[in-house]
Amino acid sequence: MSVLVEFAIFPTDKGDSVSKHVSKVIDLIRNSGVPYQLTAMGTLVETATLPEALDILNRSYQVLEKDSKRVYITMNMDIQKDKNNRLKTKVEAIENKIGAVNK
Template identity: 35%
Template sequence: MVLLEFSMTPSTREESKSPYVARILDVIDKSGLSYQLTPMGTIIEGDWAEVMAVVTDCYRALEVDCPRISAQIKIDYRAGPNSRMKSKMEAVETILGRKLST
């Protein structure tokens, strides 16, 4: 199972990137994959082909009117079932003995 964390941003003159982030999140949400939005990016979980297809779809959603796009991508693969986003957090919370703000 793959955990992929990424951010994708067009180089525009506008200070706020929220409209572009919303466009990308719409693609991610409609993909049906598990995801977690963070202030600095988004984590999606699935098999390799699924998560890479979502990244490609996000790029395609921006390229229509964005002549330059920057992307940062981190990938963690581990054989086994999904729900790693949840299980990784639960493991740390168990060690600490309390719930964390996530």
């Protein structure tokens, strides 16, 4: 099973720049060992199970809620059985199609 999660999480009570706080979440994800991709607007994570994905979201919240009165989270999920490594293969599939069109 492949659970892709795209999410953004940040405190809303820390001013204009929250990168110091978000970096703590990214450190948690990095140390979890799951594949992830940091983007300018959020983070993509791939886990093998839904509980594992939800655990990462919960732990990410716990990192921020210690020092924040308000935390904002957006999330999208794509769950597909009998698949894995989609964080990489979905992007490769599009890049291959772009390459075929440009030939």
